[in-house]
Amino acid sequence: MNWPTSARRLASASVLSTALLFTATSCEEASDLGVELPGTNATSTEYRDFPVTASTVLQDSINTLKANSYLIGRVRDNALGTTTAKGYFNLKISPSASDTLPANVLGTNPNAQLDSVVLVMPFAPAAIYGSAASPLRVDVYPLTAPLDEQGVYNSASTAAADMAGALGTGVAARLNGTRTVRQRNDPSSSTDTSTFKLSEPNRTVRLKLNASNSLLTNVFGLLKNTSFSQSQLDAAWKGLMIQPTSNFNSAVVGFASIGSVSSAVFYYHYNKKVGTGTLKGTYSIPFGTQAAYATKANAPRYFxxxxxxxxxxxxxxxxxSNSARSVPSSASGDIAYMQAGSGFVAKLEIPGLAELKQLAQPQATGGSPSIAINRAELQVQVQPSSNLLFALPANGYLYEVNANNEPLRRVFLNSRVERVILRDGLNQLGIGLTSIENNAQNLGYYQNAAAATPLAVSDVNRYYGLLMTSYVQAYVYDKLSGTTPAAFLFSPILRNSNALGLERAALDGKNIRLRVYYSKLR
Known part of the structure; x- marks a missing residue:
């Protein structure tokens, strides 16, 4: 990647600033930092920066089934390439309070007539990965069979769609539109009826389908029957597939599944009960959402x-076949990448851990270790000015892997879990934790994964800091069970998390270090 000259100057200044900051913290006393082993005395305390070798690997799949959002679109960038996201959905009846089944409108001859069918899909402004300047353009197809309720779906999965029965092709919707709303002059008053008009961003995509499509007209016919049921819907409309058009490549959009509802909305009109003229009605069928249902398990499947x-x-x-391969940062402009959603993660090799383990060997058989690890922190520099298209991931997690980039596993509560570095202060084998999933007592295994957070040194200079003293102590004092890791994967994804996005970090491959404070003992 070619960085602007100004960015290079900023990077140089930033790295110097970081070095000064880190140097300024190197005078801590051993008693301040922590720990000497019982029955020993420290002869000296020092710190060392152990270099880390960084590369980029590509994982084969990530979980997207019933995630907190679904993604649709395509984005192309010069760094990693082109990413395409398609959504697959079951539909499930759960009408809103404003909906009326056409069969239930009043009148002796309402004669409900279909006007249009629109996919209404709310999105978050922070979930546009790319540019919002161009309208989102998609093709919409029905599935040939519903998503299997027992099936396993992830980012590498697909489902068969009826490509000859398109519900809409080249359907477009603006991502940067506005809408006009009325707001009370005194929002705190319940009696003030005076209002003013206010323009605000429109954060909802509306995709108008081909209402004359036989599938949609058939479904509307079912809506005119008071016995309309989920089984009838499943037989007529087996599901949805939404994909970007072949010539759209400016953005991937994240649509929220928590806190908002995506729906296929049937707009119709019918005869007035008295007199002439017509009235309008709507009926919504949700998809890709958990908000319209009592529990996540009850929500229709989507991925x-x-x-x-x-x-x-x-x-x-x-x-x-290439999952065991990696691209060293030296071959990619001294940058290693990690990105949510796409499967790119940074591989970190830390030979200093083995060196520390050797330093800690007792001077006599059965004796105490020769050094005490007081503090250890992984410092991962972020390449300045590298997050124009993608926001920086909020966290990074470290997984132990073998030489083939496969996560190592351990048995925990009779299940095999990935060996993720746990929060500092915890036993790194998970002893004391009570569940794999999150729980109210904050004693879940993945819930206690150590999270690296981005820290700002200056306006343009940030780094991920991960305190991992307990892990380094366990490694050095041989308290980890199982295979010794060959490397670590630095990933923005926590395995049991339902978050889904394309946040990305470009990591400075020349400025990643493990800083360890330790005391020599006698």
């Missing part, structure tokens, strides 16, 4: 398929 066509040199990572 996002995410395909990345990597640009060179990352194209050598494509394909299941």
């Amino acid at each position: 996002t398929s995410i395909v990345t066509e990597p640009a060179a040199p990352f194209n050598q990572l494509q394909g299941a």
